[in-house]
Structures are given as C-alpha cells and as structure tokens.
Amino acid sequence: MLSALFFTWLFFTPATWETNFSEAKIDASKNHKFILLNFSGSDWCAPCIRLKKTIFESESFTTYASENLALVNADFPRQNKHKLSQDQKRINEDLAGKYNPDGKFPYTILMTANEKVLKQWEGLPSLTDKQFVDEIKQIVDANR
Numbered sequence: 522m523l524s525a526l527f528f529t530w531l532f533f534t535p536a537t538w539e540t541n542f543s544e545a546k547i548d549a550s551k552n553h554k555f556i557l558l559n560f561s562g563s564d565w566c567a568p569c570i571r572l573k574k575t576i577f578e579s580e581s582f583t584t585y586a587s588e589n590l591a592l593v594n595a596d597f598p599r600q601n602k603h604k605l606s607q608d609q610k611r612i613n614e615d616l617a618g619k620y621n622p623d624g625k626f627p628y629t630i631l632m633t634a635n636e637k638v639l640k641q642w643e644g645l646p647s648l649t650d651k652q653f654v655d656e657i658k659q660i661v662d663a664n665r
Contacts, residue, residue: 536586538577538594540609542616549591549634555661556636557590560621560628564598568645569627579650589661591634597626631660639664 539545542558549556559577561569576582586592595613598605605613620638621628629642639660646653 536583536592538592542593545591545593554589554591556632558593558630560595562626563596564600564603566626572627572645576650576653581651581654585654
C-alpha cells in the first residue's frame with residue numbers, strides 16, 4: 522500500500538499555479554501545453570474564492586491541468602497581509618493591461634503557448650468542475 526502511494530506521488534505531479542507568465546509560456550511551449558491565465562482577488566473577491574475552491578482545487582481539474590495546462594494566477598489582493606512584492610505587482614498589472622484591461626474578477630483565459638486567446642470566462646462559470654474541464658478539453662483537442 523505504501524509503495525503504491527509512493528509511486529502515485531512520484532509519477533503524478535499536481536497542477537501548480539505559477540505567478541510568472543514568461544516561465545509558463547516556456548513550460549507550455551516545451552511541454553506542448555496550453556496556458557490558463559486566471560485573474561483573481563484572492564482575499565476580497567467572493568466569486569474568485571469560490572472558483573478556486575469548486576473548480577481549480579477539484580480532482581478533475583488538477584488531474585487534467587497537471588498534464589495539459591500551464592497555470593498562471595495574476596492575483597490582486599487588497600489586504601496588507603497578502604501584499605505582493607513590487608515586482609509581482611508590476612507583472613500582474615502588465616498582464617491585466619494586456620489581457621484584462623477592464624479589471625474583471627474572476628477572469629480566466631485559455632490560450633496557446635504563443636498567446637493566441639482561445640476562450641475567456643468572465644466571472645464564476647456556471648459549470649461543475651467536470652463540465653469546466655470538458656469545455657477546456659474540447660477547445661484544447663480542437664487546437665492541437
């Protein structure tokens with residue numbers, strides 16, 4: 522039993538949200554993945570918090586994302602205890618200027634490694650985690 526858990530851990534890399542868009546582009550290009558960019562207000566935006574808990578932390582999403590997506594979180598927290606570094610704040614603001622100029626939260630974008638936008642979700646999708654993953658799969662499969 523313990524060895525089975527070890528091998529599962531060894532070969533399964535859980536989906537990890539990055540904060541560096543440039544690194545995510547390199548990962549996506551090198552590993553033939555798509556980029557999922559999410560704009561969130563992690564400590565003040567109720568729909569953002571719900572999206573994270575109901576979809577992004579679900580097993581179906583993390584399983585699919587670990588193999589197929591380079592995940593990027595551009596967070597805009599308001600509380601001092603969650604304050605970002607000046608560099609990270611600038612990076613997130615630059616991403617927002619390019620992909621989310623209207624400041625929508627949550628706002629999620631699926632794109633190719635070359636930054637071709639394939640789909641955008643404004644607000645909390647009215648989908649289950651499995652439906653959300655299925656929608657991404659269909660788009661990814663059509664664009665491979």
